[in-house]
Amino acid sequence: MIQIAHGLVARSDLPIPEWLFGWAAAMVLVISFVALAVLWPEPRLQRDSWRPLRGGRVLASRPVEIVCGTIGVLLLGLTIYSGLRGTQSSTANFAPVFVYVIFWLGLVAASVLFGDVFRAFNPWRAIGRALAGIARLFARGELPAPLPYPERLGRWPAAAGIFCFAVIELVASNGDKPENLAIATLVYSALTFIAMALYGVDRWIERGEAFSVYFNLFSRIAVFESRDGQVGIRKPLSGLPALSELPGTVGLLMVMIGSTTFDGGSEKKPWTDVSPDIASAFQDVGLSPQHSLELAFLLGLIGTILLIAGFYRLGILGAKSAGGGFSAGRLSRTFIHSLVPIALAYVAAHYMTLLLFQGQALGYLVSDPLGDGSDLFGTADSQIDYTIIGGEATWYWQVGFVVAGHVAALVLAHDRAIAIYEDAKLAVRSQYWMLAVMVGFTSLALWLLSQST
Amino acid sequence: MSRNQRIGLIVAALVVAVVAFVVVSPGGDSDDEQEAAQTTTTQTETGSAGDDGATTEETETEAEPPPPPEPEVTRIQIRGGAVVGGAKRIETPTGDQVRIVIASDAPDELHLHGYDITREAGPGQPARFQFKANLEGVFELESHTAEDAGKDPLIAALVVQPS
Numbered sequence: 001m002i003q004i005a006h007g008l009v010a011r012s013d014l015p016i017p018e019w020l021f022g023w024a025a026a027m028v029l030v031i032s033f034v035a036l037a038v039l040w041p042e043p044r045l046q047r048d049s050w051r052p053l054r055g056g057r058v059l060a061s062r063p064v065e066i067v068c069g070t071i072g073v074l075l076l077g078l079t080i081y082s083g084l085r086g087t088q089s090s091t092a093n094f095a096p097v098f099v100y101v102i103f104w105l106g107l108v109a110a111s112v113l114f115g116d117v118f119r120a121f122n123p124w125r126a127i128g129r130a131l132a133g134i135a136r137l138f139a140r141g142e143l144p145a146p147l148p149y150p151e152r153l154g155r156w157p158a159a160a161g162i163f164c165f166a167v168i169e170l171v172a173s174n175g176d177k178p179e180n181l182a183i184a185t186l187v188y189s190a191l192t193f194i195a196m197a198l199y200g201v202d203r204w205i206e207r208g209e210a211f212s213v214y215f216n217l218f219s220r221i222a223v224f225e226s227r228d229g230q231v232g233i234r235k236p237l238s239g240l241p242a243l244s245e246l247p248g249t250v251g252l253l254m255v256m257i258g259s260t261t262f263d264g265g266s267e268k269k270p271w272t273d274v275s276p277d278i279a280s281a282f283q284d285v286g287l288s289p290q291h292s293l294e295l296a297f298l299l300g301l302i303g304t305i306l307l308i309a310g311f312y313r314l315g316i317l318g319a320k321s322a323g324g325g326f327s328a329g330r331l332s333r334t335f336i337h338s339l340v341p342i343a344l345a346y347v348a349a350h351y352m353t354l355l356l357f358q359g360q361a362l363g364y365l366v367s368d369p370l371g372d373g374s375d376l377f378g379t380a381d382s383q384i385d386y387t388i389i390g391g392e393a394t395w396y397w398q399v400g401f402v403v404a405g406h407v408a409a410l411v412l413a414h415d416r417a418i419a420i421y422e423d424a425k426l427a428v429r430s431q432y433w434m435l436a437v438m439v440g441f442t443s444l445a446l447w448l449l450s451q452s453t
Numbered sequence: 454m455s456r457n458q459r460i461g462l463i464v465a466a467l468v469v470a471v472v473a474f475v476v477v478s479p480g481g482d483s484d485d486e487q488e489a490a491q492t493t494t495t496q497t498e499t500g501s502a503g504d505d506g507a508t509t510e511e512t513e514t515e516a517e518p519p520p521p522p523e524p525e526v527t528r529i530q531i532r533g534g535a536v537v538g539g540a541k542r543i544e545t546p547t548g549d550q551v552r553i554v555i556a557s558d559a560p561d562e563l564h565l566h567g568y569d570i571t572r573e574a575g576p577g578q579p580a581r582f583q584f585k586a587n588l589e590g591v592f593e594l595e596s597h598t599a600e601d602a603g604k605d606p607l608i609a610a611l612v613v614q615p616s
Contacts, residue, residue, distance in 0.1 A: 010566030012591040014614060019477040027470050034466045038459040353590070386567050391547075391589030391615040453591055453610065 008090055008100055008176055011386065012267065012453060013353055016395045021450040024399045028406055028442050032435050035410045036428070043419040045412065048242070049235045053224075056231035069126030076123035076185070078369060083182025087371030090176040094369035097361045099181055100169060103211075105355040108347055111215045115224035115231075118215040119205070124192045125212070128201035131193075146200035149207060154247030157195070159255050161188075161210025163305075166259035170266065171297040173290055207246065214256070217243070217340050221408070240340055240412055241419075245333040253339050254312065257441065258305030260346040261448065268451035271300060308441075312339070315437030322429040324421050334420060335434060338412035342441050345405025349398040349449060353389065360384045398449055406442040410435065529609060531557040531574070534599055541609035545586045546616035553582040553594070555608065560598070563608060567592040586613045 016024075058064070075098070083095035090096040110117050119125065136143055168175040168184055175181070196204045205212045219225075220239030225232055243249070265271050275296050282292035316332045326334075363382035367375050374380070389397075413434040421427035530537040545551050555563055555572075556579040563580050564571045567588050574580035582594075592611045600606035 010593055011588075014590060014612065017479075019479065023473055023477050026473065030466050030469060034462055038462055383569070384567075386588040386590070391613070394589075 008096055008358060009354065010091070011353070011357060013394055013398070013449075014391050015452045016398060016446070016449045018450065020395055020399060021446055024403060024446050025443055027403060028439060028446075031403065031407060032410065032439060035407070035414070036431065036435070039411065039414045041418065041424070043415050045235065045238045045415045046241050046419045049238050050225060050227065050232045051234075052230050052232045056226070057229065059231040060226040060229045062229075065120060068120035069123070069129075072121035072123035073126055075121075076189070080182045080185050082369040083178040083180075083185070085370055086178055088178055089371060090178065091361065092368075092371035093178040094365045094371075095178040095181050096176045097358060097365055099185070100176070101355060101358045102362060104165075104169075105347070105351045106359060107211075107215050108218050108344070109355065111219040112221050112344060115222040115226065116216050116219035118212065118219075119226075122205065122209075122212060124189060124196070124209060125201060125205050128193065128196040128205075132201055146203065147198050149199045149203045152247055153207070154249065155207055155213055155252050156248035157208035158210045158213035159248050159252035161208075162214055162252060163255045163259070165210065166255065166262075166301060167298065170259065170263050171294055171301055173294055213252065217252075217256075218344055220337075221341060221344065237341070237408055237412060240337040241416060243337045243340075245336075250309075250312070250332050250336045253336055253343060254305055254309040256343045257339065257346055258308040259301060260343070260350055261308060261444065262301045262304040264346070264350045264445075264448040265304070265451070266297065266300060267453050268448065269453075270451070272453075275300065311440055312437060315433050315440075318433035318436070319430040322426060322433060324423070324426045324430065326420070331430075335413055335416060338409045338416065338434070338438075339441070341405045341408035341412070342438065342445075345401045345442075346445055348401040348405075349445060352397060352401070353394055356389060357384055357386060399446070402442055402445045402449070405445075406438055409438045409441075413438070526552040526554055527609070529553065529555045531555065531559075531561060531596070531608070534559065534602065534604055536608055540605075540607045542612060543609055544612040544614065546614050547586055547589055548616060549586050551582070551584055551586050551611070553609070555580045555582075562597040563594065564597055565592060565594045565611065568611075571597075586611075589613045589615055 053059075079095045079098055082093055086093045086095070107118050132143065168181075172180070192204070192209055195208055198204075199208070207213065220243060221237055222239065223233050223236050225234055225239060266275075275293070278296035278299065279289070279292040282295050283289060287295065313328070313332070316328050316335070319331050319335075320326060320328050360382075361384060364380050367377045367380040367382075414431060417427040417431050417434070418424065421430065527541065527543050529541055543551070543553065555561075555574050557574040558576055560573070560575040561580070562571060562573055563582075565582060567590065568584055570582055570584060572580035572582060590613060592613070593607060594609040594611060595606040596608055597606070
């Protein structure tokens with residue numbers, strides 16, 4: 001069998017033992033019913049609780065923004081340069097480790113802990129704003145106003161962008177090859193600049209630029225948020241109810257949860273048993289072995305996303321049947337923010353050890369980004385320490401993430417329900433359905449963790 | 454429901470969770486599981502004395518008496534750039550000695566990730582890995598030669614379980 005994309009993963013997690021799976025699943029049910037009984041009867045998270053933090057003006061000041069933006073641009077440049085010029089071994093080159101581990105996973109952790117840090121470091125935003133500033137100088141006055149952003153587009157471009165990233169990471173068999181990553185980064189940068197030129201830098205960052213939207217979603221869990229040049233503090237999770245109900249948001253969440261599910265499942269038994277059969281069917285119609293396998297994986301990825309979306313839709317139809325007169329589309333959009341903690345739990349449980357272990361590769365890669373034997377900072381000989389977290393501790397953290405995500409999702413859905421339903425009984429009845437959705441997603445996460453490779 | 458009732462319910466749920474955890478978790482005596490995990494290696498035999506080299510039939514017909522006081526040896530054959538019988542799975546509890554002998558009919562460079570051990574193999578010169586399994590997780594043992602040739606490099610997965 002030809003290997004798919006995972007050249008970076010030299011160590012994978014042990015499946016959680018059966019007893020832990022059973023205990024966690026039972027706890028999820030207990031928590032759900034206790035939550036139904038004890039959660040507050042009046043909405044508590046819908047109101048804005050943000051207040052400025054002392055020293056918050058310095059943190060969000062112009063010089064800090066320029067420094068962060070410059071760091072972002074330099075890292076983007078280094079990624080492209082080492083991808084094109086460095087060794088083509090994925091673990092010895094800066095680009096793959098930086099893109100798949102530090103950027104893709106590290107920024108999720110940073111967003112949840114510290115708020116929307118990617119906004120400050122975003123190289124595309126920094127370049128876009130700098131270019132707009134320069135253009136304004138030359139134009140001697142105001143630039144022509146950007147095109148109005150089509151309402152129906154919403155967050156769909158971001159959903160498409162995250163899907164493409166998942167295809168490169170999980171489907172393309174050469175997705176971890178430094179050169180390919182550098183080219184993909186260049187193409188994405190070009191598309192981003194064109195879109196920014198059309199719709200304006202800020203609007204595109206807010207709705208279309210996939211990574212800005214992705215990390216911003218997670219940052220809404222954080223207690224820190226910067227507003228009008230000032231960092232402030234708010235209740236945890238309270239950024240999520242404020243998420244605007246734009247088209248494409250549901251699609252984005254389905255891509256996020258679906259692709260992590262597929263990544264967790266594609267190394268495990270159920271999928272490794274059927275994928276060779278699907279691939280050989282494509283080989284029979286004349287495709288090369290590599291393309292057949294890629295096509296099988298693409299179908300698997302799309303199928304998983306559709307299954308996740310179908311399951312959410314089912315829960316929403318149930319909630320609609322409970323009464324209240326809302327359309328399924330409206331309910332689907334109004335509850336989607338409650339799935340962000342679940343998406344986070346999926347990412348955290350599946351990728352925690354990859355970030356902790358493979359992230360250490362940055363130690364030697366900063367000294368030798370091209371893998372050509374140079375030693376810029378004297379750390380080129382540093383190694384990955386695999387003893388920082390043991391197998392058992394990993395299990396407990398993984399289960400902890402999943403259960404915590406479940407609780408957060410329940411709280412958010414409950415808070416939204418009592419805010420939108422006028423009748424408290426209707427709110428409770430709709431919540432049985434949302435509860436079933438959450439239990440389903442959480443059980444799926446636990447089941448994936450318990451499958452052996 | 455009053456405030457006290459709520460707190461009571463949460464406390465009751467926590468107690469249930471803790472008690473259930475204590476009851477179902479295997480605790481200290483997980484010896485049976487360890488033994489079960491040990492015996493799942495694919496081709497094991499006693500002792501080390503293995504210079505079976507490139508001859509492939511030897512290991513397949515060998516049937517030695519069971520008592521193994523020495524650490525078990527996992528033997529793997531590579532023929533024509535592929536593992537005979539497909540990629541292996543080697544399971545062991547943490548802290549045990551692991552011995553792997555890999556015979557290849559062609560020059561090969563083999564690398565065990567995580568433990569970061571690299572060994573050369575060639576006709577008549579099997580690669581020998583011997584180490585203490587002190588890192589937990591699933592680690593890949595790969596052939597760099599197969600990887601460079603664009604083939605599936607996976608030789609075996611080393612599964613080290615918490616003991």
